[in-house]
Amino acid sequence: MKVVCQKNQCNGCMACVDICPRKAITVIDSIEYFNAQIDISRCINCGLCYDVCPNRSMPDLISPLKWYQGWTMSDKNRKISSSGGIASELIEHFIKKGGYVCSCVFEKGEFIFKITNKLEERGQFSGSKYVKSNPKGIYPNILNLLKNNKKVLFIGLPCQSAGLVNFISDQLQENLYRVDLICHGTPSQKILKLYLEQIKYKIETISDLTFRVKGSFGLIVDKKRKLAAQDAYTIAFLDGLDYTRNCYNCLFAQKKRVSDITIGDSWGTEFRSELHKGVSLILCQTEKGELLLKDTNLCLRNVDVDRAVANNHQLMHPSIRTQKVDLFFHYLKSGMSVRKTILLIEPKRILKQCVKKIFIELGIIREKDG
């Protein structure tokens, strides 16, 4: 099998698929790793896929000019967001100024990307989706908008932002604003689908999936039913057991960043009384990013950088691939359910969550106390 980048190290950014003039590339998702496979009978050796691939042509990373923590001043945007609502506020502001926004949405059972300049469509983007989203198809669409002198705001994972910057020629980058999320890794969408099936949900029939409400993590289906205090899928994600192989060698898990702006959670914040509403960490790498932040309805505060980094290991190194990861995929591939797999690997975590659920249901503790 001929592949675009190193075997089993593809991040699934899909930039090579979108750039190939011969439609010769298919990204194969084996759950444990992705590979971008080249159909050699179609390939004309133009080399475009190698140039666009972040694993082969790593874009320049930039040290932040400024570090902030903060939140949006709009209660509405903050409420619908996972953290301090920085992304939602940037999206609203950008559209109001006449620009286009491209980010991740959940639609018909898949986590894909959409582009819009319609204010009424902005809500579809809000919230963290703890899966490997699929940006296939967005790169040429963003390129077309930029060629037509439109401004575009892209919000996505660092590896996707890297694919995008490689896709767009330098002359067209002025109107492109890129925001990446601090990211500790993403599982294949197949794991989520499998998990939901095993607990009797068909992902295609779900219209809304929430992964967290501020500091409280756990799947909520159609805004109604939280599956457990913390379900097996969420435990696997938070404990770093189920990411695709490349994420454990992530090139972007460091303080130097690939985008204009980086956003995450300000876990170590001294604004403890604001935490239940969400406090974001914001890194700004470029003057363009700084102008955008300052023009938007945000409350920006200074942050202790050492403390922020100490509370976010993804700013120092990738997630560590422990033996539990091998066990997770071994059990999963042998046909074991996600729940049983997690029960075997993390029995204490499951037990704690079961006890927590009972206590919450009995009203002895509140959700966020756990």
Ligand SMILES: Cc1cc2nc3c(=O)[nH]c(=O)nc-3n(C[C@H](O)[C@H](O)[C@H](O)COP(=O)(O)OP(=O)(O)OC[C@H]3O[C@@H](n4cnc5c(N)ncnc54)[C@H](O)[C@@H]3O)c2cc1C
């Ligand atoms: C997989 C993943 C891992 C993360 N790991 C960390 C971490 O370790 N530390 C940390 O501080 N923060 C992490 N974050 C970021 C954090 O969860 C929030 O998404 C971030 O702080 C933005 O919050 P917000 O309130 O400003 O965003 P919101 O206003 O809620 O908007 C979120 C934005 O991110 C986009 N988005 C959400 N999920 C995805 C996805 N899977 N792919 C592409 N775009 C997406 C949405 O479309 C939207 O534009 C992670 C996010 C994801 C998706």
Ligand code: SF4
């Ligand atoms: S070298 Fe060119 S034609 Fe061949 S797979 Fe890559 S982009 Fe496609």
Ligand code: SF4
């Ligand atoms: S461009 Fe993206 S999808 Fe293609 S091989 Fe490289 S990392 Fe994988």
Ligand code: SF4
């Ligand atoms: S950990 Fe790195 S490679 Fe994996 S999804 Fe996040 S940014 Fe991409």
